[in-house]
Amino acid sequence: MSDAPVLLEMRAITKEFPGVKALSDVNLVVRRGEIHAIAGENGAGKSTLMKVLSGVYPYGSYAGEIVYQGAESRFSDIRASEHAGIVIIHQELALVPGMSITENIFLGNEPRRAGAIDWKSANRQALELMARVGLREDPDTLIKDIGVGKQQLVEIAKAFAKDVKLLILDEPTAALNESDSQHLLDLLRGFKQRGITSIIISHKLNEIAEIADSITILRDGKTIETLDVKADGVDEDRIVRGMVGRELHSRFPDHTPTIGEVFFEVRDWTVRHPISADRMVAKGSSFTVRRGEIVGFAGLMGAGRTELAMSVFGRSYGVYQGGQIFKDGEEIVLKSVADAIKHGLAYVSEDRKSLGLNLLDDIKTSVVSAKLSKIADHGVVDPVREYRAAESYRKSLRVKAPTVDEGVTKLSGGNQQKVVLAKWMFTDPDLLILDEPTRGIDVGAKYEIYGIIQQLADQGKGVIVISSELPELIGLCDRIYTVFEGTITGNIERRDADPELLMKQMTSAKKAQIR
Amino acid sequence: MSRIKELQKSLFAGTTSNARQFGMIFTLVAIVLLFQILTDGLTLNSSNLISLVSQYSYILILAIGMLMVIVAGHIDLSVGSIAAFVGIVVARAMQDWSLPWPVAILFGLAVGAAIGAWQGFWVAYIGVPAFIVTLAGMMLFRGGNQYIGNADTIPVPEGFKVIGAGFLPEVGPNTGYNNLTLLLGLLVAVAIVVREWRVRRTRREMDAEVAPMWISVIRVAVPVAVILYAAFRFAGGRVGTSFPVSGIILGVLVVIYSFITRNTAGGRHIYAVGGNSRAAELSGVKLKRVNFLVMMNMSILAALAGMIFVARSAASGPQDGIGWELDAIAAVFIGGAAVSGGLGTISGSIVGGLVMAVLNNGLQLMGVGSDRVQIIKGLVLLLAVALDVYNKNRGRFSIIGSVTRPFRRDTPTGPAPSVEAGQEPAKTPVAG
Structure with a gap:
């Protein structure tokens, strides 16, 4: 790759916010036709850099220069950068849920004839674009009726409608399940064949190591290094070392658990979806928590872990169908969040900004x-x-x-x-339910949060940790339940817990007590 | 930070209450002084001040309830119609059933509560947006007023008029002033001193920096001087007039509701619901109950305002209360509340309402026609909020933003720090 011509060079980019230097002297060189990953901890400046590139922060609001296709570019806004073929796809998709796939693909870019939108041609073009991204759907389908994975593909199709030369994907697989992620990565490889250059920002280092040709690592708003994946033989550990500036020996504080009696128990918990009456989000789930114990809930996105936890926490999700909760041997009925708090339950939601x-x-x-x-x-x-x-x-x-x-x-x-x-x-509280407690926070803060969780357990409280990161569950929890489609499919002690076993339980209903 | 800013901070911030209302209060004072000059001293004339209070007290009472409705993230368009409806019901009850007037007032409040329960039910328990519920209520109760009153006016008995047209009585020795008004002024002045003293004590208990004594002296001396000046003005009017009873009702309500919104758990819940209703619900706040009570409270205050108006104009008619909801909403927004809810203070809304009132009154004194008064009021509302939005976007000191901070309820101004910039945005809210 290193001999391909340079498509984009960002030189000595410095961007300051009042009181903080978000980027200082950052350099980025992207060659034509490669997949270039940008890695770094939260707050390292990845997103800021991409906002500078795409004109969200216009020319003049930063120092340094952007050389794109051999000429210096001064983008005044996103439209200007899109005009030059640079399209950024953000993690929160910019789609209108109540509009069709076609309408979304051409939003703001509608093909016109005599001033009116030419829907016939729009639909035809939409089908072509959808074929290019491997999306098989009726173009009249509304966005809200397709899954997140397909929505992502619509975003990419939208980018193609704008004649993209440089595609920037910010955390494209964060909300996708395993197979959708794989599909997306395959797609990126396909684009590469056709000469489209991509920049990908991702926290999933295994994906980066797998797909990227080169990796630029940012730390504290500075460029640390650019690695050539094949030539340097880069693996995940190598990337982590660059990101944190040291080898991570231990990501978890040392801890010796002191586990007591079972004090909290949920039996045959069944909850249905708040809207669709025939969909169960929890099906006869039973679990226990002991004093001083950290219990993990593992499961894929959409497995129903959050729904289970929230429904236990004062029925704050779904419609209660059946099941009992026991605390200290006595049955308790929690009909509202206030009841739950009164009985010593606490629920830390996964989305602190909108729910916490x-x-x-x-x-x-x-x-x-x-x-x-x-x-x-x-x-x-x-x-x-x-x-x-x-x-x-x-x-x-x-x-x-x-x-x-x-x-x-x-x-x-x-x-x-x-x-x-x-x-x-x-x-x-006596029982804390922590839903994705370390989502979106950086390595250092994670370590501190783990410490707090362990302290809470040492005080004799029970802690339930819901997490999508298996290493986190394995490192932190004394026991892990696996959840699949609203059912608890496994109860794994710490000594037996390994990613493969967990993944197997998380993706099959084998041990399930389906009723 | 410059010297002046530091002084401003110690004079107006970091203490109890939203003393950061500097900007708004400054605007109010400036408008008062401007009209005082333009009208050759008519604005601060005793009889003008008295009529100003009795003429706007019912709008300000509505603004109190409206602030809470808007903070909770709703709106109430029906207050004018409810006021008119309750007015006519009470007038008719006194005329047809010869209900004694104190009982009639209680009856009016009960009718207001019943209407509020009706509207609160739809908003809180059925989930119909308040805009729609109260738009419906606006038509419903306007029609109800005309139905009950046969689209005619009904006079009210003499005793009832005291709440709208009454004044503090003349008692004690003849001092040339109304003694009770002077006493009232003195009590308020003492209250200001006591409050400052308590603020200092609280700050000390919190191990926070206590402002130097001279700052406290200024902070007490200026409002006390204004209060005493006003007391003499109100007390020195034509014999038989003094501080209006409706003004006293307003004052008591302001004190009570300021306390509720700022210092009680219930008040906190209103702000929590308006700021982030899902988070509030997951923190154990009873969302439905808060919404219900806020809507119900508004209707009770609207009933009171309607009765005061009827008492003041001696009769209830079909045109009562038209456009009041807009005046109340304007007062709340000029006073710094956020359209999206979660922000705003009672005192801010009162100051916002007073700005409108003084503007209205001053322009009328100058002989400006009501057409142009409307135009000017509209522009003032737009500019006040626009200036605030502009300043917020630019991350500068914002007049209204500064008013909207109740007791150390700091709002973010300026762009989010860059830590945010590199952060992962929130993902799908519920996914397991």
């Missing part, structure tokens, strides 16, 4: 928000007790913020997650 926090709040207000009664007398909030409570969590969890009056939007993902954890620790 009120982004208008400051740290202090967030921390106390799930149990105001603890700092209020007869419903009147005592600001002094509120402040002290929040301040003690800020210190003990080491939230990086000058004071607890700081707005939560100003915090990084890891620190926001600590605030959400503090909010639920403040309710004095």
